[in-house]
Amino acid sequence: MDVKSAIRSPKAFVYLAVFVLLLPLANFLSPYQVMLLEAGITLGISALGFNLLLRYTGLLSFGHGALFAVGAYTVGMMYKYFPALYSIEILIPASIIVSMIVAGIFGYICVRHTFIFFAIITMAVSMVIFTLLLKFYHFTGGSDGIHIELPTMLGTSYTGIKRFEFLSGPYYYFLICIFAVCVIVMQGIVNSPFGKTLQSIRDNEVRAEMVGIRVKRYRWYAFLVSGIFTGLGGALYSFINGHVTPELAEWIFSGEIVFMTLLGGFMIFEGPIIGAILFTYLQLYLTSWTEYWQFAMGVILILLVLLLPQGISGGVADLYRKLKKSKTREIS
Amino acid sequence: MEYVLIYILNGLYFTSFVFLTSLGLNIILGVMGILNLAHGALYAIGAFVAAWLIGSMFAGMSVLLILAGGLVAAIGIAGACGLLMEISFIRPMYNRTLEYQLLITFGAMLAVEGLIKMIWGGQSYYASAPFVSMGSIEIVGSVYPVYFIFAMVLSFATGFGLWLLLSKTRLGIMLRAISMDREMAQAMGIRIKWFNTLAFALGAGLAGLAGALIIPTTPATLGIGMDPLIRAFIVVVIGGLGSLRGALLGSLIVGETRSFGVAYFPEIELPLLFLVAVVILVVKPEGLFGSK
């Protein structure tokens, strides 16, 4: 499929339809619902990045929370130290650059390893970032974190405006557009020669090396791209939450990123996005439903892994295939 | 100068907990190849069981007796939890990929932490009776609690016992055979399934013991197992897989760094430890004493 036929493919129509449906949604949902959806979308962008490593490169990172935190803290630090530059047109590129640099160092250390060792070392490196954010409180605000002010957007200042108005107004449209760009770019990446290269590495590292692929280097590239998406998600999330804390870099949150990706189904491109949005709603409804939400979450997770190994999207695809089969059987 | 000796002793005291916790984590990782993220939650179970028994149920009985009762109960209940977990949902994971194995122990961690909250509520449990009644002795001009010494002796004795178990008994030899080469062990007719269960329960029991042992000096609170888990995790990274010697040395590094870190450089103690772990992973991925 080249670019032209990709644009004309049924998938592109579905994407366009979803985009068109999403655009006016902010007018129909309560501000609170909009906020949830936005949080889900930002987590979805991050999970998309995470899945470039898991699905397409075969590396399970247990430290992506730290990259998310890097993106989010970039926004906070910019306000703290460069308030004059606190506009979203600068913040987004800044967080991309900072995420890229951190992911570059992070990844350089980690890509020498695979399998469980990769999971362990990403966890260890992310905990270095977590403890640095926690302990250097003069610089990072320590466990209190940093408050995130509303940024200027296209020259308009939003100071004095309530956060939810900002979120269900201009920020919503901005976020949906960024989201669309992210999905298209990532879709492009996984179908590009680069994406095919990563899949070859995932599939058979030895052979990949023997067809001239520099395996470690490409893993590192994948880590960079993955880190950029995850960090960008973190930056976008910070405005919604209004506050960033070191917990974002802790391994528990990294685990949640793994959870949402597998919840949605990591073998399908859109799975992580679906998973992230579902996760956001699930977490919220569980916490408001029972004080034992953690227990419920744990049980759901265990059941998911046991009963729905392909995640929600994989389960639906399976069901669809079965239905189709039984239908064709009826006809014949 | 006399403080230095106390810091060293305190370091040894921290070491003993980290050592116990990491032993359990290491056995499970070594035998089953699964990184048990629920290990801290099992530690917390031990802590709550012990605090609850020592603090309220056994109040008024002889201190040593209730301590012994609390420790045994903690090992038993944490071990039983481990057993149940293994049989019910870890076992179906043997042939699944890494991400699911990790995720299921992550789910177990959430579920067990939630369960603790359900059973014991959100409050803290205090049980300092054994610590108080054991009193203290004088070491080079400083007062030092006897309980600290008791905890150290018990931990290292447990470590020694485990070493005996692993190196001198048939059972231990089989466990080590599995951790070295699973397929080979299976081909030799070792019933891996039950050894996995045993390893998981044993590891869980050790975590429970570590949690119980800290109770006379620290109240049982929600999330008590998080810090020990990440420290045990560092020990496994430093010491390497399946090495008791490595676990001991790793624990010593972690324990002493904590003791001196808290005294001299509280800000960078933890980042420093993680940095050490990362450097070791980069230079020697199999850990200082790991075999690969």
Added chain:
Amino acid sequence: MLEVNDLIKDFGGARVIDSARFRVEKDEIVSLIGPNGAGKTTLVNLISGHILPTAGQIKFFHHDITSAPPYQRIKLGVARNFQLTNLFDASSVLENVRVCLFSVYGKLSKMLLPADHYKEITQEALNILEIFDLADKKDLYPTALAEGEKKILDSAMAFALKPTFLLLDEPTSGVATNNKFKVMDTIVSALKKEKIACMIIEHDMDIVLDYTDRVLVISEGRILASGNPREVMDQADVKEILFGIEA
């Protein structure tokens, strides 16, 4: 073009390759024969950079590639297949060949356009599949192929790397007996057409005699004999090694 000098490889305490010394000239098709465990595949692994030697030197044209990483050797023109098929099982047959071409053309890191946008490369991959008679299977996954077809695909991938020197480790093992010669015809005519020198590990003596210009005999890690296949095969010591016949 290829020059192997006093190459040594130890595994643990065992010397698997012992002072191996030989050359392969331009356009030459050489076969490497020897009993099991003689070190044939180890030699391929050493020349392709899959493993590094303990001592000795490998020269390719004027480059010393003794310890060069695999990608550099491939750039210089050394490619290989695998004795036990070693494919990208989660990618289609076409994809398996195409990624080799992306590698050759330096397009591996292109991430802006879809892979299908590179029409010429895709067409070239199809052409290669055509040569090896796999074109109608292009959308299948390797797991759906017969053992022999997998083997052929494996060789096709090595061929797609546009080598000047190709290492083929038992290219016809697993291929049905009545099809072996057809496969060899295909491979050899492709080699001749593209002027590719080749070293083939082979057990089938008919193939050695029919298709190769020269034979190298290896035993216990040493190169014992080299020369015209018919002459070498008549040597008493070679017979003994290969067939266990006492002279």
